[in-house]
Amino acid sequence: NRFLSSYSLSGDLKAVVRVTSGQVVVQQFLEVWSDRCLKKILDLSALNKHGRVYEDAQFGCLAWSTCESRLLYVAEGKRSIGESYASASSPSAGEPRDKSVYWEDWGEGLTSKSVPVLCVADVAKGTVTVLQGVPSHVSPGQGLWAHDGESVFFVGWWHEPFRLGLRFCSNRRSALFCLDLEGNCECLSGDTSSVSSPRLSPDGRYLVYLEGQVFGPHSQCLSMQQVSPQPDLQPPNSQTPFAGLYEALPPRCWASDSQRVVFSSARRNWRVTPPLYWSFRLTPPPPYTGHLGYSPLYWSFRLPPPPILVIYALSLQVVAFLPLAGGEGEVSWDHLGESCLLGAIVNVLDVSPTPQEENPEYSGLDFGALLVTTNHLPSRTKVPLVVFVHGGPHSQFFAEWNVTTAVLVKLGFAVLMVNYRGSTGFGQDSILSLAGNIGSQDVKDVQVPSELSKLLTLDPDKVVVMGGSHGGFLACHLIGQFPDFYKACAVRNPVINAATLLGTSDIVDWFMHTNTNTLPYSCQRQAYHLVSSVCVQIKAPVLLMLGGKDRRVSPYQGLELYRSLKSRGSPVRLLLFAEDAHSLARVDTQADCFLNVVLWFQQHLYLH
Template structure:
């Protein structure tokens, strides 16, 4: 790692570091065929010239020992494939493809294609068909599923809205020059060519959508495509206050099961990253009846069928913190069949808990410790061939770990690929008792591994085999990764411990430290490859990624500890973690840098106000600055009240104490104390933390004489589109280096 802040022409080095790291691909998906001997992997790489990520596909063919026999001669660009699914008997492959048709690439087209193994069987222009709006390919609603007989495909799309026009609009007059016979023919064809009636004055009616990164997604419909005659049907009798998604056919194809989110409230709240939204698992029969399968007042997601026809899903209580521990629950195939056949079958007593909410931790097989389920979805294929065991991955302290759970007994066994090197293992697919997973750590980019699922009771003996080739050289040589376990010795709080990850020099000359709390706040950093962390390491910075109390992966008690304590407990944790890092590692105490986004931006703004003489410079990305003003403009108003410590209601804070509570926990109360140079990166399309928060903060800092710089991007909350990522990362590094180079 070079000491870039000492260099005269540091920008060239910074840009070179980013360009080098941008050429490292990442794994975005992978599937196994039904025999478990062919891997179809999907990768993504930053294409700087196009300003977009290019996605491509590579196939690997495995022998009986899972060694690679051969692989694709060349990778295939699949960037235009929004959704893809191979049929159950592997006779067909369905694709929903996005294309730009005109020379200016503004005319968007969507096609549903069905391929055989040798040719294109059919292609349908969904835009010209005009039976629904956009197709959903996001992680919340999106799906593309085959029926077991390979005769039907289902997916989720935006409901077609009736067209409107202005109250006053000139229209074409009849062509009086036409021959009378022509006019008579036109009159006869009027009924066939009749255009839909336009309703005047409704084109500007406000329609609520699902918020951040889901603008324009208002009301979903389930679309079923019949292959034989190329006909489409929109499922009817789904109430208007429900938005269905994550739909799949039952094993025998006589019904559909999915998730329906409730939109009955006065205000629709944002959905992405929020696993607390109320809804239920539903069943839709071929007779057109929709029936609830899950309990009331639950937040549910990720329904999956076992080979035996049992249905499992993830659930937690609705409301509360945006992300928390989940149960894994199960409904038997017999119960589901009874629901389909009966009109008044009560299923609430037929739901069994496979894995319950974990409050702190629990012991599992082989003397391991388990902290609960925090993943937002299960693998699409996640069962053993006999349907008796389920394989999944979830955050656990500083790593993503993978597990096998016995559906009947609830026994859990850790099968993570960590025997040689610590890191994170994420299961991608399970077929024919072969498991496909990705593995990485902070110094090693993602790689594919496969393993045979051992016999029941012997899962800990699993042996992982590398599928994809490892990187030729590590992207950040000399970087060490260490886990920090931190605890308050005299703390009366119910939760007194938390963790952090350090990546940087373990010994040698002192270097700057990037103090980096995550957003959320109910998320977590893990020891997995990140271009962002590798970028700063490559420039000679050490990184301290802090999983303060309230982070996921350490028991539900930690998650629920933070609400009513934001701005105090999480800030204290960041300060303690910084002091511990200085004690343990070669850190230059005059070069302590603050870096964070969203709630991480909230924390670095707090720290720079409370400890301005301690920290040297700040970069905040879409930071939460004032909860009192954010409440009325964010797509997650509930976040403000829940984290401040009082219940959310649609009519807003109803007492002066509530308004004061929102203000008191906000970093804006410390803005007058800030002296650290501060750069702020903002997105104009941010629906989660409106950009005016950062602008207001920057004006206050400038009024107080603080060196402040604002970067404004046409992007959403994540600031993750490729041109924006490139610009804000390079400018962040430049800001840090410029502010500390003379210290």
């Protein structure tokens, strides 16, 4: 099976890492293709220089050198290489190694990743070299070649005193390094921040990367930095039109003139092209009223510049070429065609908290919500409402295609998605406002727009709620704090009890108060303790969906709620997916979960 693939800068060559699983061993091959012809194949397993090649977005890369003769990638180091990473109890030379020694990994979604190493494959020679010189206190990833082809850039994450979960966490201590092929390493950034997404301009003169605070909220506004004394794009406050950078830069985000960086970012309920690094803005695509809006920009990475900008909407696809510098305001968007996947109307709402719900430390903040309904509703018909709560908590819903929402609307539900205070896209102040107010501010934000159930088209007696992770936590709080409002609840891997989560989560720092090289986050631990407080008020039937291999929120969290509800005779059903993790992302799991959610809601709303 194809594992990773990457085109060379000219587009003439394509590298593919392929993995085949036999009855006994897993074999890895690096293939180089040209014009659909296989030019070279390296048996990585037979060369035995490293373990499994990394394919994830956190560490992984497959980067061509400018001369197109070498490839840079990241793989799991051989344990003999990684002995310096282990504890002081490592065996001395000549002593047998104990196979039962525990090796830390990087948590949820990265459970097979422990000791990453940078590797260079020489296509012509058919050799693989593990680069030496990476500082022993960091784990390298996100590598790319310098323009001269004699050194590489990479991000190094600190793994002392122990590894913490990296997935969805842009707040881990890390730095940008330059390593030459002789093993000489230099730190190019500060070493007290969090760094990611290094991107080199086509002419090799400029290197930009994203930088954020260490610890604090696990997802937050990031600043764009450049390795030179140029102005930096800093995180905004809540009053600026630009709402900040929250996600990785595209792999090829530079324009061919090496003067412009193109990316998308969240702004309120939308994902947009913000003012870019050299202060230009693309003309927005043509409006398309009455549909779910536009999804993020997708760039053509395969071809040489100019990049092609493609936007996919629910019922619209548009494309444009990036113009020359100065002409961004006159982008010409061409329609590729329309489809009728779903007749839906999306209402984008701006919501202000009541004076009683204002955060005195961060006053004046508002938040957003999306109400999605069908446009084929017969007159005088009322539809049930699903309140869909996002996790994170520092993430958001975008006004774009969401398959869960789309199918729920197709099945006759209206769907309300709330970007409560603390969601991304509303500035750093909004994110910081949630600290210390989890379980109160976010719960009230989600509940206030639920008054939309008073609209004539919505049935106020048929409101249900669903969410996962922190969204599951909020859903459980909602049915506990407002027991007569919701008629059913469906939650995936919900946070239930901070006391039991502290020792089991891969991001235990999220819940800690003291600075022990982990996050001194000042959230209220008691807000998470549902079982002894909120749970006793729950009346709504609860459907629990848990991943048996969840490293972020232990399945025992959900089991604790299950047993508590069972002991009280409350309607509850538990689905345990033993081979799935926190996101419940396997295709069969997603299908199973969705069908069960719909049937659960239909059953308890007495729908046919």
